[in-house]
Amino acid sequence: MINHHRRRTALRKILQREGKSLSTADIHTELCRWFNDFSLHVKTTLRDLEALTEAELVTQGETGSDKKSKYWKTGRGSFDLTLSPTEAMTLAAIFDHAERFGFPPHTVQLTKLRECATTEITKHSKRTVAWTQQITSGTRFTLLKPGKYDPAHLDLIQGAILDDASLEVTYLPRDAGGVECIYLLKPLALSYQDSNVYLSAYVLEEQWPQSDPPASDTYRGKYSSNGPKSMCALMLHRMVEVKTSWQKIPGPASYDFNSFEVQKHLMTIHGESPIQLKLRLSPNLHNRLTENPLAEDQVVVQYADDRWDLSCTLHDTQGLRLFLLSNAGDIEVLAPPVIRAHVRETLRRAASVYAGD
Incomplete structure (x- = not known):
């Protein structure tokens, strides 16, 4: 027999993994696959979900295509995480810093984790002042507004990096007369700097609307690729379209994000030696x-x-x-x-x- 603790832990992990509302039937199917036991009854799953809802670990989700079914999603207390009050303050400061320096879409993705941290701060603070007045971050330098990009593009890139997949990216190179170029590339890493997001990638092929690529003396790198079969860093806000590709592109034999070869495209380094x-x-x-x-x-x-x-x-x-x-x-x-x-x-x-x- 699978006890209720194991079942409910699995239910929470299923909802966390999916990251969206699921119907009772879909959750039950995944639970049976989880334990490779299809003798489990859907009514048991429903009781477990209702018990998790009372504990605020699961909550009612948005209605889906099946109008007769209940839908569920992770609740506020859905993280298997224990934070001390001081750890919660550190995490809240990291979120605040990220938001100030141009990454609100990323902090929105982690709303539940942020709420977990702020709940711990509020619960343990003896001061009546709002926790947002206790933690802040900043800089003496003028911050530029971040370049605007499509969050869906970032989701596709992150998924491709995790899946070791390739991408087809329509890009708007600078100083190219407004033309768009298509890169077939292997995404390798993301860099967050100067209020922008950069993709470190290996470009296998380029497709330009004209028959010829840019002249050899045209400045490239960061604002466009460095040409076919080469490494580069591309700006997320210059991406017009991002699609997954069926082609399997092998990455560089030994990719090291901190190496000079990678960093020179991201940081503009003059000369190889210190x-x-x-x-x-x-x-x-x-x-x-x-x-x-x-x-x-x-x-x-x-x-x-x-x-x-x-x-x-x-x-x-x-x-x-x-x-x-x-x-x-x-x-x-x-x-x-x-x-x-x-x-x-x-x-x-x-x-x-x-x-x-």
Whole structure:
């Protein structure tokens, strides 16, 4: 005999796995398959569902095509999860951070988990103030609004990654005159950065509306693929259509998301090898970078009464250059020469723009 505890645990897992409302008959069929026991009676399943509803582990779902049947879905307490109050606060902060930085569609997908965390906070907090006033996240930098994408595209990509499947993606490359290109690709990983979502993928084939692909000197990467049989990073909000493909595309032999080969498409890295960075800092940046180092091997020594020299090893990335330019009044780049020249020339161009004031 299968006791009621095992049956009810299985019922909850079936509803969690499906992620939608199911009829009593459909749930019962899945339960019989779960235990490979078709002698179970549907009335027993119905009693179990009603008992789970009383415990708020299951709730009445939306009516489906079978108007005579009851429908069920997971309830507020549907997670087999125990959170301490402090763990719940950490989880709530993660949700808040994700929502602030451009990912509300993703937090909506996890509403029940978020409710589980907030319930624990409310239950254990002795303060009367709303929990939303106790946890927050933010940044000093101006946040750009996220690019708008179709959430259904993200669902298809996530499913393809889990199923090791291939996709056919209609894409809108930048600086291509508004034409759309079709990529047959293998989705490998998703990256959430700068309020946007990027897909790391291996493109097998491209189909352009014209007979010829873009000229060889056309800038590609991130705003389009890097060509057939190559890795790339594509922006989710530039995807016009996403469809699953019947073709089986083998991915790269050794795919590592943190490798230089993958990261250079996502982060814009100048050069394959790390650089030896040397900076001269004002008191303001000395204070900031001693509390928040640029790298693990960072060393800071005093150069003069109000100047400090910093040295460290890291990659020459777009992010590093933006940081140096945004703090140009408090930082002098001493080395390497290529970054010093980049900062100098960028500041010269900026000064010429404002020269007429």
